[in-house]
Amino acid sequence: MELSPLSEAFVLHFGEMGSRWGINRTVGQICALLYVSPRPLPADEIAEVLRFSRSNVSMGLKELQSWRLVRLQHLPGDRREHFSTPDDVWQIVRTLAEERRRREIDPTLSVLRDLLMEKAATASDRHAQSRMREMHDLIELITRWSEDVQKLETDQLTQLLQLGGKVVRLLELKNRLPLLGSEQRRRRAGAGGTLATSENQEQDEDQEMLP
Amino acid sequence: MELSPLSEAFVLHFGEMGSRWGINRTVGQICALLYVSPRPLPADEIAEVLRFSRSNVSMGLKELQSWRLVRLQHLPGDRREHFSTPDDVWQIVRTLAEERRRREIDPTLSVLRDLLMEKAATASDRHAQSRMREMHDLIELITRWSEDVQKLETDQLTQLLQLGGKVVRLLELKNRLPLLGSEQRRRRAGAGGTLATSENQEQDEDQEMLP
DNA sequence: CAGAACTTTCAGTAAATTCTGAAATTAAGA
DNA sequence: TCTTAATTTCAGAATTTACTGAAAGTTCTG
Secondary structure (H helix, E strand, O other): OOOOHHHHHHHHHHHHHHHHOOOOHHHHHHHHHHHHOOOOEEHHHHHHHHOOOHHHHHHHHHHHHHOOOOEEEEOOOOOOEEEEOOOOHHHHHHHHHHHHHHHHHHHHHHHHHHHHHOOOOOHHHHHHHHHHHHHHHHHHHHHHHHHHHOOOOHHHHHHHHHHHHHHHHHHHHHHHOOOOOOHHHHHHHOOOOOOOHHHHHHHHHHHOOOO | OOOOHHHHHHHHHHHHHHHHOOOOHHHHHHHHHHHHOOOOEEHHHHHHHHOOOHHHHHHHHHHHHHOOOOEEEEOOOOOOEEEEOOOOHHHHHHHHHHHHHHHHHHHHHHHHHHHHHOOOOOHHHHHHHHHHHHHHHHHHHHHHHHHHHHOOOHHHHHHHHHHHHHHHHHHHHHHHOOOOOOHHHHHHHOOOOOOOHHHHHHHHHHHOOOO
16 A cells, blocks of 8 residues: 555654654654544554554554554454544544643652652752742643643633633633632732642632632 | 752653653753752753763753753853753743744644645545644644743733633633624534634634723 | 464664763963 | 863764564464
C-alpha cells in the first residue's frame, strides 16, 4: 500500500513534533497515520506504509495503547488485529490530558508535597520551600481547573473556549451581583499576590448562586 | 558549594521530568536549581553544584535563555555573569506557554492550513482533510483561548481558575439573560458536533454585553 | 491436535543525543 | 595597549534511545 503525499506530509510532521514532546518519532507517525486513515489498519500495513520493521510497529502500538490513544478491533473475515484512533478529536485531547496528568503532573505534585513536609533547617531551604509552595499551588490550581472543565459536555466546553478572554466580563458580572455574600469582596481585597487555593472549601457557599 | 538534600531532590525530579518533555535533563536541572536558589548563580557555581562540565552549563544556559526562562545579570564587584529565573511563577508559566505556542503550535497550524489548501484527489484524501480540519479547528480554538486568558491580570486569572467547572453556571446565566439577541439561541441549536470557530466574527455583537 | 497466521519479545546494532576538554573568542582591568 | 578572567565553540567520546531480525509465543482453523 502507498501513502498519498497529503497524508505523508501530515504523518511526517507529527513524527517530528512527537520527538519534541518526548514521544518518539515512530510512535508519532503511527498515531498520525491512524488518525487520518479512513479505516482501521493492521500492524503489517502500518509497517509497510511507514517503512518500519514489523516489530517496531508492534512496540509503537503497545505504547499508544498504554496512552489509550488507539483501540484495537477485529474485522470480520480477517484474523489480524486492526487499530484506529477515536473518531472524536475532543476525546483524543481529553485522553491525552488525563494521561499526562497521571504520568507527569501527579507525581510532580506528590514530590513537591513530600518536600514541603520536610523541616527546613537553613534559610536557603526555607526559601526553596517557599518557591516550591508557589509552584505546587499554581500547578494544583491549573490541574484542578482543567480536570474540572474536561468533565463538561463538548458543546459547553466549546462555548466556554469561544468566549476567550471575554469570560472576565462574566466574572465581573458575578462579582457585582448583590445576592452573593461576603465571599468575593474578601477575595477581591486579598487578590494581590498569594494564591489561595484553600478558599476552595467555600464551594458550598458558591453552590447557591444559581438554581 | 554544596546543595542541600531538599533542593537536590527538587532538582533531580525536574531533571527527570525534563527528559520526558523533550527538554534535556541537564537543562531541566539547571532551571530547577535557579528556580529554588535564593540568589542569582554564576555558571561555574552551577557546574560545581550539579557536577556538569562548565561547557555543558554554558550550553544549557543558552538553551534556557532562548526559552526566555532565565535572565542574566551582573553583580557589583564580580565580573561573572549571574543567572536567575523570574521571581513570579505565573510569569514562568506564561512564558513557557508562549514559547511552546511559537515553536510547536504555530508551525503545526501552518502545516495543517497548507495541507487543507491542497486539492484532494481521492476519497481517502478527502477523508484525511476532514480529519485535519477537525484537528486544526480544535487546536486553534484552544490556542486562541489560552492566548486570550493569558492576557488577564493574575488575580482575575486566579479567580477564573478557582471557579473551575462552576464556570458553566455563569454560561447558563449568560444564556438566560434576556438582553442578549439571537446569538446564543443559534449557537445552542447547532452545538451538536462541528466546531464553529468561524463564529468568532460575532465578537462585536458580544462586545456590547456589559459596559 | 497439527500447522498456519499472526503477534510479541529481546539481544544486539544503528543512530541520535548529550556531554566533555581543549582551543578559540570575548570582555574587563591594569 | 597587554594580560588575565570569563565565556563559547566544537570535534569527538560517552551515553542513551530507537530499531531490527530472529526466535519464541499466541491464537485461530482445519
